[in-house]
Amino acid sequence: MSAVAAPIGVLGGTFNPIHHGHLRSALELVEILGLEQLRLIPCARPPHREAPDCSAEQRAAMVELAVAGEPRLCCDRRELEREGLSYTVDTLASLRSEWGAQRPLCLVLGYDAVATLDSWHRWRELLDYAHIVIIARPGWELPHVGSVAEWLSEHRVSGPEALGKAPAGAVLSLALRPLAIASTDIRTLLAAGRSPRFLLPEPVLDYIEIHQLYRGTGNGA
Numbered sequence: 001m002s003a004v005a006a007p008i009g010v011l012g013g014t015f016n017p018i019h020h021g022h023l024r025s026a027l028e029l030v031e032i033l034g035l036e037q038l039r040l041i042p043c044a045r046p047p048h049r050e051a052p053d054c055s056a057e058q059r060a061a062m063v064e065l066a067v068a069g070e071p072r073l074c075c076d077r078r079e080l081e082r083e084g085l086s087y088t089v090d091t092l093a094s095l096r097s098e099w100g101a102q103r104p105l106c107l108v109l110g111y112d113a114v115a116t117l118d119s120w121h122r123w124r125e126l127l128d129y130a131h132i133v134i135i136a137r138p139g140w141e142l143p144h145v146g147s148v149a150e151w152l153s154e155h156r157v158s159g160p161e162a163l164g165k166a167p168a169g170a171v172l173s174l175a176l177r178p179l180a181i182a183s184t185d186i187r188t189l190l191a192a193g194r195s196p197r198f199l200l201p202e203p204v205l206d207y208i209e210i211h212q213l214y215r216g217t218g219n220g221a
């Protein structure tokens, strides 16, 4: 099957809150992979962790503030608009029906997401809907053995060109600029009364302050 247009990138996350680690990776992916756009998709009801204290609406609002002014990045609210747990395979099926059978879709996963991939709902079907682009993350390693490692290596390609030649089914690993930033660190700083400034965009920090988010004794996870 030959591809007809530039790939669309998909970066799902809890984004609790979004930070420069997400945003810098997203922009580098647009440029390295020649994406038409990269869609940041806030997870409404995480299938895999406790519901965040911060609502999906608030997390999506912060993503929207973060990407304002960068037309190659956008916030995609589809997981807020459907019922039930936010399974990625359902999100990809929805994107596939919207973008058509030929358009390359690239699902971006950091190393920590890959580490738990075999617990994801219908995880082997992800490659039926999209390519997988794995991005390195400071402090994490890719699994070297096991079903996920084998599955990834069976589908691995060596360069970005392969992703434009088919709509789905390839796995590419990339090392982007490493930024050791995690939402957990930002929540922890805020809960301790310290500033996370410069780890995330100013409008997102303003939103956090206006709405008094992450001030509790826990870390808001």
Ligand SMILES: Nc1ncnc2c1ncn2[C@@H]1O[C@H](COP(=O)(O)OP(=O)(O)OP(=O)(O)O)[C@@H](O)[C@H]1O
Pocket: 012, 013, 014, 015, 016, 020, 021, 022, 025, 108, 109, 110, 111, 112, 113, 135, 136, 137, 138, 179, 180, 181, 182, 183, 184, 185
């Ligand atoms: N600094 C970073 N560099 C590269 N990838 C990242 C980085 N931070 C998050 N990601 C990736 O972005 C996606 C969404 O991440 P998520 O919203 O859970 O952020 P997080 O910082 O990992 O949050 P938390 O600390 O709450 O777990 C995941 O695939 C994750 O691996």
Ligand SMILES: O=C(O)c1ccc[n+]([C@@H]2O[C@H](COP(=O)([O-])O)[C@@H](O)[C@H]2O)c1
Pocket: 011, 012, 013, 014, 015, 041, 043, 046, 047, 048, 049, 086, 087, 088, 089, 113, 119, 120, 121
């Ligand atoms: O579909 C699943 O079963 C599944 C299980 C765990 C995580 N995910 C998705 O992986 C993305 C990153 O998750 P997280 O915890 O790093 O924010 C986010 O979009 C989640 O919805 C998806």
